[in-house]
Amino acid sequence: MNGTCVQGQGFETASTDNGIRFVVAPDASVPLVHVRLVVFSGSAADSDRGAGCSYLTWRWVRCGPEGVDEERANAYFDRLGARVSVNVSSSYASVNAVVLSRNLEGLMSVLGTMVERPALRDVDFEKLRREMVAQVRALADDDRALGTRAFRRALFGDHAYGDPVAGTAASLSGVTPDEARTCHSRALFTGNMIVGLAGDVTLGAAGTLLNRYLGRVPEGPRQPYPVGEPKGRTGRGVTLVDKPERSQSQVFVGTLGMRARDPDYHPVLVANTGFGGTFTSILMQEVREKRGWSYGTSSGLGSDERRDAWLMWSAPSTADTVDCVTLMLNLYDRWRARGLSEDQHAFARAYLLKSRPFDVDTCAKRLDLLMDEAVRREPLGAYLEFEQRIESVTRTRAQKAVAKHLSPTDLCVVVLGDGALRSPLEGIATGGAVERFSFDTFV
Amino acid sequence: MGRRTSGRGKPGASSQALGTVHMIPGIQAHGYRLRNGLEVWLLPDASVPVVSYQTWFRVGSADEMRGKTGLAHLLEHLMFKSTENRSQGEFDRTVESCGGETNAATWTDFTFYHDEIPYTELDTVMALEADRMSHLRLDEAQVASEKDVVANERRLTVDNDVDGAAREALYALAFGAHPYGWPTIGSMEDIEGFTVKDCEDFYVRNYSPNNAVVVIAGRFSVGEALRGLDVHYGDKPAVVHGARAKRGAKPISGSRAERIKLPTHTERLLLGYHCHPGAHRMHATWLVLNELWFGGRSGRMFRHLVRETEAAVDADGFVTPFRQTGLFEICADAREGVSASRLLALMDEQMEATVNEDLDGETLERAKHRLELSHTVGFETAHGRAEEMGFMAAALDSPHLTSERMAQVRAVTARDVRKLVWDRLLARGRAVVMVTPS
Numbered sequence: 001m002n003g004t005c006v007q008g009q010g011f012e013t014a015s016t017d018n019g020i021r022f023v024v025a026p027d028a029s030v031p032l033v034h035v036r037l038v039v040f041s042g043s044a045a046d047s048d049r050g051a052g053c054s055y056l057t058w059r060w061v062r063c064g065p066e067g068v069d070e071e072r073a074n075a076y077f078d079r080l081g082a083r084v085s086v087n088v089s090s091s092y093a094s095v096n097a098v099v100l101s102r103n104l105e106g107l108m109s110v111l112g113t114m115v116e117r118p119a120l121r122d123v124d125f126e127k128l129r130r131e132m133v134a135q136v137r138a139l140a141d142d143d144r145a146l147g148t149r150a151f152r153r154a155l156f157g158d159h160a161y162g163d164p165v166a167g168t169a170a171s172l173s174g175v176t177p178d179e180a181r182t183c184h185s186r187a188l189f190t191g192n193m194i195v196g197l198a199g200d201v202t203l204g205a206a207g208t209l210l211n212r213y214l215g216r217v218p219e220g221p222r223q224p225y226p227v228g229e230p231k232g233r234t235g236r237g238v239t240l241v242d243k244p245e246r247s248q249s250q251v252f253v254g255t256l257g258m259r260a261r262d263p264d265y266h267p268v269l270v271a272n273t274g275f276g277g278t279f280t281s282i283l284m285q286e287v288r289e290k291r292g293w294s295y296g297t298s299s300g301l302g303s304d305e306r307r308d309a310w311l312m313w314s315a316p317s318t319a320d321t322v323d324c325v326t327l328m329l330n331l332y333d334r335w336r337a338r339g340l341s342e343d344q345h346a347f348a349r350a351y352l353l354k355s356r357p358f359d360v361d362t363c364a365k366r367l368d369l370l371m372d373e374a375v376r377r378e379p380l381g382a383y384l385e386f387e388q389r390i391e392s393v394t395r396t397r398a399q400k401a402v403a404k405h406l407s408p409t410d411l412c413v414v415v416l417g418d419g420a421l422r423s424p425l426e427g428i429a430t431g432g433a434v435e436r437f438s439f440d441t442f443v
Numbered sequence: 444m445g446r447r448t449s450g451r452g453k454p455g456a457s458s459q460a461l462g463t464v465h466m467i468p469g470i471q472a473h474g475y476r477l478r479n480g481l482e483v484w485l486l487p488d489a490s491v492p493v494v495s496y497q498t499w500f501r502v503g504s505a506d507e508m509r510g511k512t513g514l515a516h517l518l519e520h521l522m523f524k525s526t527e528n529r530s531q532g533e534f535d536r537t538v539e540s541c542g543g544e545t546n547a548a549t550w551t552d553f554t555f556y557h558d559e560i561p562y563t564e565l566d567t568v569m570a571l572e573a574d575r576m577s578h579l580r581l582d583e584a585q586v587a588s589e590k591d592v593v594a595n596e597r598r599l600t601v602d603n604d605v606d607g608a609a610r611e612a613l614y615a616l617a618f619g620a621h622p623y624g625w626p627t628i629g630s631m632e633d634i635e636g637f638t639v640k641d642c643e644d645f646y647v648r649n650y651s652p653n654n655a656v657v658v659i660a661g662r663f664s665v666g667e668a669l670r671g672l673d674v675h676y677g678d679k680p681a682v683v684h685g686a687r688a689k690r691g692a693k694p695i696s697g698s699r700a701e702r703i704k705l706p707t708h709t710e711r712l713l714l715g716y717h718c719h720p721g722a723h724r725m726h727a728t729w730l731v732l733n734e735l736w737f738g739g740r741s742g743r744m745f746r747h748l749v750r751e752t753e754a755a756v757d758a759d760g761f762v763t764p765f766r767q768t769g770l771f772e773i774c775a776d777a778r779e780g781v782s783a784s785r786l787l788a789l790m791d792e793q794m795e796a797t798v799n800e801d802l803d804g805e806t807l808e809r810a811k812h813r814l815e816l817s818h819t820v821g822f823e824t825a826h827g828r829a830e831e832m833g834f835m836a837a838a839l840d841s842p843h844l845t846s847e848r849m850a851q852v853r854a855v856t857a858r859d860v861r862k863l864v865w866d867r868l869l870a871r872g873r874a875v876v877m878v879t880p881s
């Protein structure tokens with residue numbers, strides 16, 4: 001191993017001989033090891049090559065290492081008692097695995113080659129692309145997924161954050177095998193990746209395996225982030241995603257949020273927790289408990305390299321939809337203008353502090369926090385300062401942060417539901433115009 | 444029907460030990476029964492900073508009557524309202540003020556409540572759970588509001604969800620008049636018709652210490668937990684319950700088929716075969732078969748339908764771990780232009796091939812390794828360990844299965860699998876639901 005071996009609370013980090021940084025979160029209580037091979041290039045770079053290109057590329061990589069077909073690769077992983085999957089977000093792509101610890105070396109031998117030198121056969125590409133197109137089309141049956149796609153398109157417009165990570169049937173059809181090969185080769189450099197292992201494994205054993213099986217990754221720097229800040233949209237725009245035969249709507253109301261590394265992130269997180277982050281939050285009490293309008297409702301704050309969304313969601317019956325949207329908007333206005341009460345603020349802050357053990361109670365969760373930090377270019381172990389950051393948030397600071405970052409007027413309202421809702425929703429939109437799309441526009 | 448009685452004997456510190464179950468290496472569960480019949484399983488682990496506190500009641504939708512479907516589930520929602528000692532919302536506020544999370548679930552044979560809390564809050568949550576086990580108080584407004592919430596849950600998971608609607612049809616077809624044939628969430632008509640009295644009666648009949656299992660997993664000492672349980676539950680009276688109804692499902696003769704129209708672009712096929720109860724040792728063979736067919740991307744059925752023939756978007760199987768005869772569910776979503784009938788023909792070919800071709804030892808071992816992995820992953824969290832024990836103890840009356848199931852899986856042979864497919868799939872009837880676009 002090269003570099004300094006750093007021992008943090010519950011994790012250790014070092015570098016391989018060729019310069020790949022790696023982290024180990026040891027825990028021998030269960031005979032498993034979790035592995036994350038994370039590359040700092042994700043779907044935000046897809047705008048030039050077609051939405052879904054990164055996801056298609058890494059699923060193609062998952063088909064197996066050079067010289068091995070997909071069936072043999074799958075059989076090999078199964079024989080080891082290993083599960084291997086791929087995850088892509090706007091800022092990274094990762095190959096994730098969990099394996100019975102006695103078979104870790106067997107897993108790494110194939111996983112390493114698969115990432116370094118994937119087979120990338122044309123025949124697999126075409127087959128996989130057809131499968132992914134079919135999967136995207138099947139999303140037409142998933143109202144919440146469709147509504148989320150429509151919301152992100154409405155909020156982010158042509159920015160890469162408005163594109164679905166998995167692409168659309170049309171965008172996937174336009175990706176070529178060469179583009180996907182380039183997507184892989186331009187991402188895989190020693191400085192553009194990090195490896196994490198958690199579970200029944202030591203730093204020394206991990207270093208030996210990574211030197212052995214990732215030693216041919218080319219040296220190179222971390223890639224620059226490919227897109228700038230999204231602009232969002234102005235005014236209160238209302239979009240109706242028209243889907244027939246619905247007795248229930250999916251409602252999304254939101255606006256631009258903030259960067260994950262913004263100093264105001266934690267103050268807004270506290271405020272959001274009190275507004276829509278728990279069962280006793282304002283949104284849950286008003287929408288579900290008092291009125292019974294939706295089985296679930298919540299608000300959440302995205303976190304990414306650029307400003308992601310702040311979003312409220314609920315699922316009222318068609319008959320309650322307009323009243324529910326109006327209520328959500330009024331609650332937002334009041335919360336944004338006045339913030340939480342002293343009691344609500346204290347409750348939200350205490351909840352975040354006391355519930356923290358659930359974010360770190362397994363080695364796999366700690367590993368994921370560390371990987372997120374690496375993606376966000378934060379020092380590894382920053383998650384250990386979470387309590388300190390939350391404790392320092394006063395009610396005034398939280399309220400000011402919300403008022404500063406969340407717009408009072410630039411809001412996107414997206415309703416997926418019955419077409420007859422168009423007319424009653426017009427009273428909510430700036431200028432009274434409701435954009436209408438057929439639901440299959442988004443697949 | 445049940446009625447409340449005084450406890451037998453003086454409730455106190457003494458409890459009967461039920462033994463220790465070695466769930467996986469390093470994780471043990473210690474069982475006890477309090478004098479009032481409350482069954483307790485303790486899974487201490489000093490290495491985690493949390494506790495999962497779970498209360499499992501031996502009642503589910505299979506214990507309802509036709510015309511009152513969904514009552515067990517509605518009551519589950521109402522259990523978060525008020526008690527004689529705590530006002531509406533106090534339960535949630537108390538758990539969340541500790542930094543905890545609380546939720547619940549209902550299925551055919553059980554209702555369970557879980558609280559995930561920092562380890563310092565064990566006594567707080569024990570007091571809350573003990574209180575609502577016997578002091579629930581309901582009013583008209585609470586029941587009316589929660590009926591609206593449940594109606595919206597039904598719209599979300601069944602009425603506006605193709606998979607949910609199709610599965611509801613499959614269970615109705617496979618089980619007919621048997622209680623497993625009606626949906627746990629209930630029909631909309633039944634949900635709208637419930638009264639406060641319906642809920643109170645169901646609560647009195649079914650919620651008592653001797654019809655419950657408490658499981659605690661995480662950081663605590665066994666002695667501390669037993670003392671707390673004695674303080675909070677020791678004076679609760681046992682209730683005389685009738686034995687749980689055991690009505691065998693009427694075997695499916697021939698093929699029960701139904702074609703339903705739903706708002707979707709593509710066709711869909713669901714198959715249901717009666718399978719052994721969850722506690723039966725043959726359940727392990729069903730699990731292996733399901734893994735051989737649908738485990739990952741190399742499962743035989745998945746590979747053939749999704750990758751080789753490209754007839755389906757997805758293909759999946761599930762073995763229900765029911766207390767009585769269960770269901771082996773198979774579901775496949777067709778690609779555009781492919782009919783559900785075509786999917787059925789492809790599946791039938793693979794079933795025949797499973798019987799007629801040799802199943803090599805390595806393929807069988809791979810399936811078992813996948814099951815071992817899933818089983819071990821389930822034990823990573825305190826919640827996962829407690830849920831495994833709670834389900835086995837409460838729904839199946841078989842806590843020892845948490846340690847024996849994997850041994851049963853390892854003992855399954857290729858002959859067992861072929862015989863199962865022949866005896867229970869090819870030689871018996873099945874329920875077939877074909878979904879076509881409306």
